[in-house]
Amino acid sequence: MTRHLPRAIQHILFNLRGGFLVRPLIISLGLGLLGGWLSWLEEKHPAISAWLPAVLFPSREDPQVAQVMLSAIATSIMTVVSIVFAILLMSLTLASMQFSPRIIVSFSRDKVTQWTLGIFLGTFAYCIAALPAARLKPYAFSPVLTVFGSMLLAVACVVGLLFFIHHISRAISVNYIVDRIAEETEQTIADQMPEPHAEHLWESGAAPNAAQPDTPILNRHAGYIRYMDTRKLVQLAKAHQIKLCVARRVGQFAPAAAPLFYASRGERLTPKLCQALQAAIDIGPSRTLQQDVEFGVLQIVDIALKAISPAVNDPTTAITCIDQLSRILCLYSQRSTPQSHYYDPPGVVRVAIPVIETEALLESAFEHIRHYARGDMAVSLRLLAALNDIAAVAPGAAFRLCLLAMGQRTVDACREHLDEQAMRRLRARLDTLQAATRC
Missing domain, CATH: 3.90.1170.30 (Pyrimidine nucleoside phosphorylase-like, C-terminal domain)
Incomplete structure (x- = not known):
């Protein structure tokens, strides 16, 4: 979709997608503004609260109930965020030590992690922005609909937490x-x-004495x-x-x-x-x-x-x-x-x-x-099989010869480390590759 955009804009969008800053920040700011705006709107138009059934929020006249609920959701959310992402960073550290430190880059671009962090922080910002509206002076006011929204966000956080745990357990495999x-x-x-493969013969077209x-x-x-x-x-x-x-x-x-x-x-x-x-x-x-x-x-x-x-x-x-x-x-x-x-x-x-x-x-x-892998028969066999797979779809004859040369070097390197039975299997794969390069 972004292929037809100017490359400078593509570069900016690529940078914005990476890391735990932009997407979580936008989500948290959006939910925080929603909490402040909804509590303000509810105070200016009290009739909005009547849309909410009394069974969902019976204590409509007691601002302390709203204060307790908003503060409880905010503090519990931040506690969960601290624990979950501490475990996440520890898992990433172990994964980088076991596999490669460069995989941290792909983890930081994971959309599920970014959305989870954004929703958690956004729920906290929502509750903090709505909390000042619940007060006793100069007159008692309880933002019923805003508190109900924080309850829905809390439920969304629980669902998101379950999905995030499921996702991260797969992501570190x-x-x-x-x-x-x-x-x-x-x-x-x-x-x-x-564009599909095509042989390009680039010609400079420059004059002989051109700079x-x-x-x-x-x-x-x-x-x-x-x-x-x-x-x-x-x-x-x-x-x-x-x-x-x-x-x-x-x-x-x-x-x-x-x-x-x-x-x-x-x-x-x-x-x-x-x-x-x-x-x-x-x-x-x-x-x-x-x-x-x-x-x-x-x-x-x-x-x-x-x-x-x-x-x-x-x-x-x-x-x-x-x-x-x-x-x-x-x-x-x-x-x-x-x-x-x-x-x-x-x-x-x-x-x-x-x-x-x-x-x-x-x-x-x-x-x-x-x-x-010259001493590992299984890896060397799979490497030759991979070269065969590439040769089957590669359109260029010159590139297929490079595949054959790679296969020959693989077999030659294994000669001093594997027994004769393993070498027969490797040479059979090499013969198949030779046949593919002649096609």
Whole structure:
């Protein structure tokens, strides 16, 4: 849905979805304003309270009853919030130690957790905002309908608490974690690579003596490239009639004072233009999944490597990770690589941006697993099966040859660690892969 929005707006929306700040804050502020507005409206129009049946709230003339109920709900809600989220943070700490510290990013983007926190804090804000309306002086007033609303919110909190406990008990299981990372990575692929696979032959179209990008624009802040506004870069390059070559792709680390761009016509690079170019690239201390497909792959690889380590020795988890990695690579291989060259109408390359190729993503996904699983027959067999699955859907002959080379390296690495019976099974899988690459 957000694919057709400007990339700057997509970047803002992506940042707003993450973390425990924006969504819970909006929900709590909304419910707090609702509590204050409803109590004010009920005081201005007392007839509203008559809509509520007396059996639901018999003590309509005693403000102390309303005060006790509102304060009791507020204090109990905050107690539950403190206990539940302390347990949640402890669970996240244990999960990050067992699987990978990078999975905390996906947990912080969990909508169920954000909504649960927002409803709990919003109920507290609702009660606090409505509490001043229940008073004895200068005249007795009991906000009946507002108190009934707080009771409904308390019931919603109980239901939300039960659902949250059920959800978090599933969320910390490794299968759910890996599946969620793979799903988020697939969404990133769909956003960045909406077109099906096609062979692109990019031609620069530049004149032989045209100025080439050779003037460096240095990076100001060290960090990982998390987001790149290509539309803004193209607009700036066209407006100032310069060529730009981005030195690093999304996901790579950019040291301070290292070249971030190379530009032609250095005499046109004003400080204001350099600042605008640098503002089109978001650099931070950690990688994100907004445009970085490789980051999702590396999260799953981290879990797989820890699972096959001698200290853990959990090949089943590693096999699950390989299955999800094959799912990602099957989708990635069927999509066209993101555009790396942006042209002016005469055919001049205005902006060149490095992108990760399918072969490089294959190396990131399986090379480390292949190396550390050379003594595990089950993991190596599943790795060869995953390569067969990818080869069955990969449209490019060159990429299928890379799959075959990966399979050959897998078998060669296992030769010194597995017995002859296991090697026969591995070679049978490799023969199947060879047959698939000839298709």
